[in-house]
Amino acid sequence: MRYLVRDKIFAIGDDYWIEDENGAHAFLVDGKALRMRDTLELKDPAGRVLVTLRAKMLSVRGAMTVERDGQVLATVRRKRLSLLRNHYRVALEGGAELDVSGRILDREFTVARDGELVAHISRKWLRVRDTYTVDVVRDDADAALLIAVAVCVVRMAEKD
Template identity: 55%
Template sequence: MKYVVREKMFAIGDDYWIEDERGERAFYVNGKVMRLRDTLELQDPGGAVVAVIHKKLVSLRDTMLIERGGDTLVTVRKKRLTLFRDVYRAELASGEELEVRGDIIDKEYDIEYEGDRLARISRKWFTLRDAYAVDVQREDADAGMLIAIAVCVDRLVEREHEEE
């Protein structure tokens, strides 16, 4: 199932809808303003919180956390010591690790688990600069978590470029 992420570049609080390939609203990203740290809520169309995404307050490298039900589900950060391309790592609470690799800057990358592609993030289908697709490859994959990981990587890359 493909999900289309269209960010509204000038929206107050970074709020936007994520639609599925049929054009139906699948998730709402609610940017929480007036918070100590960058916080986003990923909600289903009914308003139930699927995941809370926020920047870790104290860390040596930029790190984002994905929480569900008050517990940390995933920790996302740039992987150290990669030679040719940026690689991000999404460490699950269970200790398992997902790799985010490909052309991160141009949004042409995969989220993989042990070499198996779970999702493909791609901008190639869109002419708008602020839109990309998250194509969830496996039916048993947690689409909300994979979309949240893509949003985290997007935020981390954006912050890294702002610092440069």
């Protein structure tokens, strides 16, 4: 399933819709203004919170957590930096990991699990500024989690 993210970076509260490939609203990224740390909620169209994204306050390399129902589902951290590509590691609850690599600021990167592609993030075919697609490759993948990972990685890369 492909999702279209219209990332309104300068919007008050950082709220923006994510649409599915048919143009229907699939998720709302709801930025929480006036919080001490960067906090976003990913909601379904009915307004139910699916996951909460939070910047970790005391982290040497910078990190964000993805929480579901008050429990940490994933922690996103910068893995290493090279001249052409950024790498992030996503530690999932239960010990599994996702590897995020590519040109993050260009919105051209992939998410893999054990070397297998899970999602591809791109704005290659789009002409609209600050818009990119999150193509969830596997049918059994958690789309909300993968979109949350993409949003976390983009926000972390922009702050660096």
